[in-house]
Amino acid sequence: MSLTPRTADAAEGSGRHGGRRGTGGGQTDRRRRRRRALRWSATVLAVVILGTAAAGYLYYEHLNGNIRKGERSSGDARAQKTAPNAAGQTPLNILLIGSDSRNSAENLKLGGSRDSVGAPPLADVQMLIHLSADRKSAAMVSIPRDTRVDIPKCTDPKTGKVYPATNDIINTTLARGGAGCTLTTWENLTGVYIDHWMMVDFSGVVSMADAIGGVDVCVRQNVWDHPTPSVPGGSGLKMTAGTHKVQGVQALQWLRTRHAWGSDLMRARAQHMYLNSMIRTLKKQNVFTDTGRLMHLAEAATKSLQVSEEIGTVKKLYDLGMQLKSVPSNRITSATMPNLEDPQDPKNHVVADAANADKLWEMLRDDVPLDKNGKASDTKQPSDKPTxxxxxxxxDPARLGVLVQNATxxxxxxxxxxxAGAISQALAQLGYTRAAADTSVTQSADKTVVQYPSADLAGDAQSVAKALGIxxxxxQQSTGVSGVTVVIGADWRTGASYPKQSKPRAGDLPTxxxxxxxxxxNDCMDVYKPYQW
Known part of the structure; x- marks a missing residue:
């Protein structure tokens, strides 16, 4: 059959249209295949993301599992938190403790005698890290390990054993109820409320030093801390004059060296030098772009540290680290508690230089910067007026029983x-006719305080303090008293009114x-002559 042009055109059109329909079907198929591919890709990506998240969560939990925890305090402390500033911020205080424990193969290999295995550890390094309320300045303050102090009654949280209050060397506190007893001893000595503690042993120092990648330290002369005929022991530190990057065992040697610096006091200075350098090093490093490095640091940190239970997670430790890292290096000050030779053992022990030490503790309590590098707005002095x-x-005062104790x-x-009798008489003249001297307690305190046992007596204690000019x-609130109690410290030895104290200013540290x-x-350690080579 012949086709007319119209029919032919129609057929051609039909063929052309049919061709277009065929092409459209192919595109539709491709779109369908593309959508299926996208669905599969999205599914695979979701699986990968979920798998990675799960792996991340499992690793996070693994790190949390590494952290060993303990009770924050194991004794009766009398310190209270510093009042918030105008912005509602409070300082943060962390006690860093270095344990001399040899109760592991790793620690024994790094130093000490096998005779010490199984013995309670000593707190040979004790350093308070203070972060200002505005997080613009920080301080690291050490107490020498051979300082004789009053140690409160402490209870070992693991065994329940109760250790009575005593007067002894501060490094023994770790064996009398753990790190919580060391913290409580610090609080009672300084009046500074301590939020947390962290503890590290020998092997932990080595692991952390390796993870950081080394820290720069400096000596002015060649040093070798080795045994001598008159002085046994020594860290084994040996290096030439100048600046050196130490890590691993050598970092531990640096931190343990005592004889080559001449004393425990100079050892504290060397430890401060190391920590200042470590902070500067960490500030320069950007480990967050290096996954392997970050994981290595996280493993080392969580395995090395034992912490008080309220900061026993990776996130909380990370947050603490970031707060410290945010402080400029020139706003970080290291110091050692002012001290004097111990009258009972002047060759081996020291005691607090009461007046100068309390000035330092007051600066920490009142959150006064230890440096002079802040802006005027950063160094505003705290007010003596209640806020x-x-x-x-x-x-009424006449109905309130007040006990007065002599701790001068x-x-x-x-x-x-x-x-105690003189001040109780002064209180009676001020209307507190039931005030009485307590002659049954003998104690010592650097600073005068007014204590009360429960919140309902807070106003009464404040009124007593105001009457005396305290x-x-x-x-302070304390469970160690049964009523309002005035503890007259060594800072108030004469007069019926508490002497007005000049407030310390930023950077006004004791000499x-x-x-x-x-x-x-540019800070370098001088080497004691017998240990130069």
Whole structure:
């Protein structure tokens, strides 16, 4: 059959249209295949993401499992938190403890005698890390390990054993109830509330030093800390004069060296130098772009540290580290508690230099920067006036029982006879007719405080303090008293009114605090002559 042109055109059109329909079907198939591929890709990606997230979560939990934890405090502490600043911020205080434990193969290999295996560890390094409320300045303050102090009653949280209060060397506190007893001893000595503790042993120091990749330290002369005919022992540290990067075992040797620096006091300076350098090193490093390095650091840190239980997670430790890292190096100050020779053992032990040490503790309590490098707005002095924490007394002064204790004895001076009686009489003249001297308790305190046992007596304690001229910052709640109690410290040896104290200013440290600024890269250790080579 012949086709007319119209029919032919129609057929051609039909063929052309059919061809277009065929092409459209292929595109549709390709679109369908593409959608299927996208669905599969999305599914695979979701599996990968979920798998990675699961692996990340499992690794996070693994790191959390590495962290060993313990009770924050194991004794009766009298310190209270510093009041918040105008922005509602409070300082953060962390006690860093270095244990000399040899109760592992790793620690024994790194130093010490096998005779010490199984013995309770000593807290040979004790350093308070203070972060200001605004997180713009920081301090690292050491107490020498051979400082004789009053140690409170402590209870071992693991065994329940109770250790009575005593007067002994501060490094023994770790064996009398763990790190919580060391923390409590610090609080009672300084009046500074300590939020957390962290503890590291020999092998932990080595692991952390390796993970960081080394820290720069400096000596002015060749040093070799080795046994001598007159002095046994030694860390084994040996290096030439100048700056060296130490890590691993050599970092531990640096931190343990004592004889080559001449004393425990100079060992504290060497430890401060190391930590300042470590902070500067970490500030320069960007480990967060190096997954392998970050994991190595995380493993080392979580395995090396034992911490108080309230900061026992990776996130909380990370947050603490970031807060410290944010402080500029020139706003970090290292210092050692001002001290004097111990009258009971001047060759081996020291005691707090009461007046100068309390000035340092007051700066920490009042959150006064230890450096002078802040802006005027950063160094505003705290006010002596109550800021809204004042409470109303629960009763009239004449009906309130007040106990007065004489704690004017210090490490260098005997107690002033009759001080409790004199102050109780002064209180009676001020309307507190039931005030009485407590002659049953003998104690010593560097600073005068007013203590109360429960919140309902807070206003009464504040009123007693105000009557005597004692600052409200020295009013403390304590479970160690049964009523309002005035503890007259060594800072108030004469007079019926508490002597007005000049407030310390930023950077106004005692001259014998041996302070070092964190930005000082020229600091070097002098080597004691017998250990030069």
């Amino acid at each position: 809204g924490t004042a409470k109303k007394p629960s009763t 004895q210090s490490s260098t001076e005997a107690a002033v006879p009759g001080r 600052p409200t910052s020295s009013v 014998n605090a041996d302070s070092v600024n964190g930005a000082d890269t």
